[in-house]
Amino acid sequence: MAEQHSSKGIMWATIVAAVVLMAVVVPFSIRNHGSAADNSKGADDADARIQPVARFELAKAAPAGGGAPKDAATIYNSVCGACHNSGAAGAPKVDDKSAWAARVGQGKEALYKSALNGKNAMPPKGGAADLSDAEIKATVDYILGKVK
Ligand code: HEC
Known part of the structure; x- marks a missing residue:
């Protein structure tokens, strides 16, 4: 009797789960169906639908370009360090003073130019095109401070 009771309980739980699942899935598939119909109207609708996602991506990327300038240490660690910490791609390592000595001899302006262009x-800009020239120059100064 007790066993029968619990198997009934499982049955009800299964039914409830199925109903909940349908409540979630059916409105979703109706919405998808609607958007499939919209598609036949043209690509403009599709653009409008994906726009919120695109806007979100832009909002996420914005602080890099439009926000407050990043400090040089942050830029160095997130952009330049990828090559200049390890010597990747033949980059002069930031802790290799002799590798920098000749470069420093060219003068600061030449080093700015190399980093910018x-x-x-x-x-150019270590691949971080969204950084401003001033941010790049400050980061070159940061590197020069370390290799002195
Ligand atoms: C993809 C790897 C890479 C990244 C990222 C990178 N560098 Fe470099 N960097 C190099 C290489 C390679 C050289 C050596 C170029 C040469 O002389 O052939 C170099 C050289 C330099 C030099 C010396 C230039 C000269 O004229 O001798 C400076 C200054 C410099 N990098 C600054 C930076 C700054 C600042 C950043 C970050 C904004 C950065 N680098 C990011 C690879 C990189």
Whole structure:
């Protein structure tokens, strides 16, 4: 008797779970069905539907370009360190003073120019095109402070 009772309980639990699942899935599939119909109206609707996602992505990326300037240590660690910590791509390592000595001899302006425009395996701005020139120069200063 007790066993029968508990198997009934399982049955009811299964039914409740199925109803809940349908309550979640059915409105969703109706919405999808609606959007499939919209698709036949043209691509503009599809653009409008994906826009919130795109806007979210833009909002996420915005602080890098439009926000307050990042400090040099942060930029160094997140962008430049990828090559200059390890020597990847033949980059002069930040702790290799002799590798920097000759470069420092070119003068600061030349180093700024290399960092801004790229040099051989180094892409312009270390690949972080969203950084401002001032941020890049400050980061070069940061590196020079470390290699002195
Ligand atoms: C993809 C790897 C890579 C990244 C990322 C990178 N660098 Fe470089 N960097 C290099 C390489 C390689 C060189 C050596 C270029 C050469 O002389 O051939 C170099 C050289 C330099 C030099 C010396 C330039 C010269 O004229 O001798 C400076 C200054 C410099 N990097 C600054 C930076 C700054 C600042 C960042 C971050 C914003 C950065 N780098 C990010 C690879 C990188």
